[in-house]
Amino acid sequence: MKYAFKEHEKNFVEWCNEGYNLPLGNLQQTKAKEFLKNIDDPNFVPPLYHHQAESVKRVIYCYEVLGRKDLLIEVVTGGGKSVIIAGVIAYLMIVHDIHKFLILVPNTIVRARLKDEFGPESTTFVYNTFPFFYNGTTDLLQRISLHIMRQRTDPVGIRSAPIILGNVHQVYEGRVNLEIIQKNLGSLVIFNDEAHNTKAENYNELLNKLKPQRIVRLDTTATPDRLDGLHPDSEKILEYGIRQAMLDRIIKRIIVCKPDVEKVKLTYKDTETGEELKAEEVPWEEIEHRKIRPTRFITSEKPMRQQIAIAKQCLDYQKKTIALDDDGKPKWKPLLFVVAISIADAKNIAKVLQNEFKLNTLLVTNESEEGEKEEAMEINRHLRDCQYDAIVSVLMLREGWDVKNISVILLFRKFCYKLNEYTGEKYSVYGQQVIGRGLRRIDPQNKDEWEQCLVVDHPVLRHDWLWEMLDADQYGGALNPDELIDMQRIPEPKELDIEPVDH
Template identity: 45%
Template sequence: MYNVFLRYEQSFRHWVDAGFPEINPLSRDYLEHLRRDDVPRHLWRHQREAVYRAVYSYEMLQIKDPLLNIVTGGGKTAIIGAIITWLKLCHDVHKYLILCPNTIVRDRLEDDFADARVFREFEFFPQGTEHYANELGLHLLEAGSTPQGILENGIVLGNIHQLYQSNISGRRNLAFMMNYVDQLAIFNDEAHNTPAEEYDNTLFALSPKCKFRLDTTATPDRADGKTPDTKMIYEYVIADAQSEVPPIIKSVVVYQPKLTSVQLTYTNPDTGERRTVDEMDDEFEKIEKGLTATQWVTDPDPMRKQIGIALDRLEEQKRRADSIGYGMYNSILFVVAICIKDAKAAADMLNDEFHVNTLLVTEESTEDERLLAGIIGKRGKTLAETRKNLERKLGLSKASGLLP
């Protein structure tokens, strides 16, 4: 995707170095506020850069529909929060629609925007304006919700499908926004990857109300092959994130044990047939292509050795998290199995032999177990915060049953 900002790079850099001249004075003061380092949690350099570019594009170039191409794990949610704050303080926008493609992305956004968490953690609102965070309540577009919440809260979060006119609730939600919302800003967090004509129709219907639109994505090319209808102003890719000190995203390190010490063998419990890893190539190829549901299970001895190696690496990563990551992330062991029976065998061994508390999640798992898996190891999540999130999603009794 073409970066429309390339021609402005030199002028933009001069503008930043000069202290953000020739823009709305309120915007200039806000950008200076983001430069502070005396806050418990501040934006990374590339996050500030993204906000600067969005403001410059809007106020100097009249680009009202920018796109930020930022690597997964690069903190797009905090960027959205910072830009919402700017629009509220400096441009009198008070309604924000955040669109996402699926429930996984929505749950992540819900955690960050519930109770105005992202605004309070980063202290986006300058001293004397903190009370504006109270106007940024969160309304979820979901089954059973009423559109009245759209008016009562500053932020509306939902899957793009929940505004489609092909279903009753979508027509109701879209009509409510068209009839009762004066103006709004739209944030597309990976929602452009929904390949559907209705995606374009929905955003076109909202365009008269939209004062500003921002797309945030790690994959700017749409799933249907079409070019996004927004303008890319920033690229921050995997190589950029890994070159930071400390790295912002994890590097992949592959440990390959000597096959003489870990001879991988598998057994089919239904037939009793036993194979070495060299004899499983055809089976693995079928699994990868989704052509078969395998029943092969790793034999106990090689599984035990593999888990031992993995746990050694886990301890190593814990030390790295403390020394390099300054405790900003938690290390977890994620085990991928070739089938449900194999996964259950690995979970049993981790629990019974290695005494490692293990959560088993498969296609047979309940929604509660999947939800718990999604919040394990999240940076900055204390047990109390995790319990609060679960209580909000599941209710008190279910949350109590999942957590100690």
């Protein structure tokens, strides 16, 4: 997706430096300047990350100065996109007296996360952490309520609640919800979270139907480019990727551990033909583009157990690195996240983890009961006392599932890439999303210490392009099932050659 803000960067910097003058009336101008000075103030605690404040300012600049209405920010997983949304909502409430905000999400997993962040009753309510409302504006905070669109839920809250949160299917399949939004809400602000899903046919149709009502639409995603070559029809005004986030120590660093190809020979079984295939013979691109269903493939028993043994060694190592709390217990519990090729493969892997490696395992797939999916969403609330040691999935938990204590990722599937038509750089949707599940830091405010995620990846999957794109470090030499991790082989964190942007 093309970066559209380049031509405006110079004028934007001047606008910031000259005190945020806007083409507004005196009262609105005063409120806008007070809002922007508030987020710049050293007393704004905890402080916004630089890219968060930059995002909020660019949205304001594009809307107020440039007159743009369809915007997109690309922010790495763990970069705090919800805080940016919260900042924009607060600005529009304070300066423009806007009180209708629709947050669209692609699935119930993302919806559950945003419910925690935008529900006033939640312990993680974003406005209880970040003081976007200040002095005489705090009364506006008391007016915020959240309506969640669900099946069999009375849609009357759509009319009364300032913030409406909905899985997109609840809008275009639940016609009552859409009719109320179109006929009763008038103008509103739309936030399109995980916006790379926008080009799905129904998603696109819904956004077009709501276009006449939208005051402004902000798309947020870590991966705007899709493997089908499509992307949202908005203007990308900010890019904050993994390289910069690592430099800023906002996310964990990645350490890739690979077995010896001769000692661990990765093969898969075709359940339709009974044939055993080398990893190189599996039609990965057709699987990723959904031309071939992956259900017919499972990982062969021996290499599956061998790689689980390596992942177990990584998990044990991570446990030894955890600092102790005042009660003498670890401050948090590291977890293993396993990515299978198919549901049958995931079930088989989960059984081996549970029965042979004695790791209490949660299996989450499209076939899982709602209770199991809800358990997956609850894990982040139990950093110290999670009942599980491992979570196994296919691709269901690749976006919106944010569990800080994922410390080891084990890959049993290959990811593919395409070339960005504007930059020529390689990009991956699934690869970046899956690895992103392990990048959120336990303590993002502690810039003095690195946190790390170990990834077990077989060399024959040929993911070097992915590790280069993610600036991952490599464990020194092979790591095989019968070997302990040698701390001396874990490289020192490298300083990335990136000049920070200073506005």
